[in-house]
Amino acid sequence: MAASSNSSLSGSSLSSDPEDYQPPIWKSYLYQLQQEAPRPKRVTCPQEMETRPKYYGREFHGIISREYADELLDGVEGAYLIRESQRQPGTYTLALRFGHQSLNYRLFYDGKHFVGEKRFESVHDLVTDALITLYIETKAAEYIAKMTTNPIYEHLGYTSLLKDKTVHRLSRARTEPRRVTFQRDEKITSPVVRKTALKDATEKQCSYEKIHNFKVHTFRGPHWCEYCANFMWGLIAQGVRCSDCGLNVHKQCSKLVPSDCQPDLRRIKKVFSCDLTTLVKAHNTTRPMVVDMCIREIELRGMKSEGLYRVSGFSEHIEDVRLSFDRDGDKADISASAYADINIIAGVLKLYLRDLPIPVITFDLYSRFIQSAKIPDSESRLEAIHETLLQLPPAHYETLRYLMAHLKRVTMCEKDNLMNAENLGIVFGPTLMQPPELNALTTLNDMRQQKLVVQLMIEHEDVLF
Template sequence: MEAEASRGGLEGELIARMAKRQERRRQELLALALGVKIGCKGNLLWKPIKLLASCPQISSPVVRRSALKDTPEKLSSYEKIHNFKVHTFRGPHWCEYCANFMWGLIAQGVRCSDCGLNVHKQCSKLVPSDCQPDLRRIKKVYSCDLTTLVKAHNTTRPMVVDMCIREIELRGMKSEGLYRVSGFSEHIEDVRLAFDRDGEKADISGSAYADINIIAGALKLYLRDLPIPVITFDLYSKFIQAARLPNAESRLEAIHEGLLQLPPAHYETLRYLMAHLKRVTTFEKYNLMNAENLGIVFGPTLMQPPEQNALTTLNDMRQQKLVVQLMIEHEDVLF
């Protein structure tokens, strides 16, 4: 009897210890989302954090406000490498980095396609990542690098994402099968051409396109055609591995770590999109689109394997769906 009582006591102690460890992990994740460092100096903040962790209806707006507050800082840290290409200069030219003459008759140096900076080939390796794209050099909106477009327009996110989401939330949140039902491909192509031609002046209102699925399709096409996906090639495997973790809390922690490694423009675009998709799920009664369904739609759109292998994409579809589903469900904590 004493042995059984002792074993029962040990089991109870083990369960209590595991519960305490899980609670600690949950609180650490929330602290990360709030930007609070846990340590000696953070002890005074620990009680409010515990209160927020145990009260989702309070924590959600606080975390969201914290994310929005950080946006200007992220904008100022948007770095972009130069897009140098070999160039033949007509007439004498001097390197804008070392100020020395560019010798030769052809291919004397390189020029940045985005900002027009002219330098020697050897100097291009020394130039800092301070490219400031010139709008006159940006020929299109679709299929343009996300950071390039954002810096050229001096915005936190691509105008395509802002404008399409604004239009969808204005008149399409109750549309059955939103993002799942496809609009006419020729009309979606018209929207793409309008953005490429007119930029933020493109007309995507209801008078121009009554079917909201056309606008939803144009948004998906923009995200799908990015030369570097929103979840970058470099971080693709990290997110896939995170989705394969058996423990739910470990999955969230790993996804959060991956999000922090995204380039600022990609992070802000993803944050804004997930907040929108979370709002879409609140109209599930009408649009029949929950987080899982949206994950199926947006998984392959936001995540693409770097090797572009069809078999790899097929094998990873479940993980792609799960990553997006978790980001939607836990948007208020992960971002």
């Protein structure tokens, strides 16, 4: 039933190795059905209707009964008109002939015409799309139900990109978390299991798991699904596109696509306010380069700066650096010759972490960290924090691990910078942890626990990470 079609019709954004890539066979059956679908035929009203809304044309027939509308359609496939309801004046109905019967839909307008989710510039486009959808879903219901059972996705190069990459060892630690046992003492000392094996691979490039960022998309010209290889039918909103990697699929196929999005740098428009995992995957790094570059610069020339991270730099200069990162990426100049005040660089790091759409300590784990901090027994509290850390997404875990190691080194210069773990906890608590719901009272009540979580992660960085 499926016929081949030139792969250039797909509008595909595939970027796999040309030597390994084989053009897929697009299944054109649904495309052929769209070509066969009935065409819309407007039934015009012979007289001008004074009550006609300005956004309708001569297809508006005023207040008429459903039976009379059926007569006007005259059994012609694709014929349509608009009538005003007899029972509810001021509401409008689209009467459409399809499948040897008259169908009636409540019609709405909010700047665009719509019956369901899709919104159209004209009633004619709405009817065209409706006829295509009705025809395909009637003729190919069984085919559509089965079209996702033999996906071509794995043959298009997306998953093959993952096979040759080193998988971060943290992924194993998350699936088989180790329980850290602490020795009983008034002050917590070294654990029986000192450190997880995670630090061994911290500088390796990673292949973090990332779900696709699908958004409804209108494709211009024929497009085929890059999961099932079938045509994406309709006039508008035919499917979804991942805004991070450009994958084009049916809406129903998007639920089956594996979580192996490979963000394309050409689609990542900025560095700040970009999802952390998306950014590191796009740059193929273990951590955001903003974090690496800022910490490197701070450790080079600012570790003894009094009030480091507490003293604010000039907001105008911080904004300049932010724009530079968004524009130039890892080529941004944050050297002493460009910004002599190290507090500017420290301020940029805090701003980056604060502006993440999902905080380093993610929304879904926020309450677990807060509850862990409330545990009175110090050993049990650290164990709870450790176990919760292992539930973080890999990119978030690695960023947090690297940051805590840095802040631990900051406390080693406390004699000069006057910043101990508690002070840094006060600064970074609200930066790294934000409640899922923006509630001022919740934030205020949790400030002590936020501070304590960060303080403990700094003090026991060698144990927890």
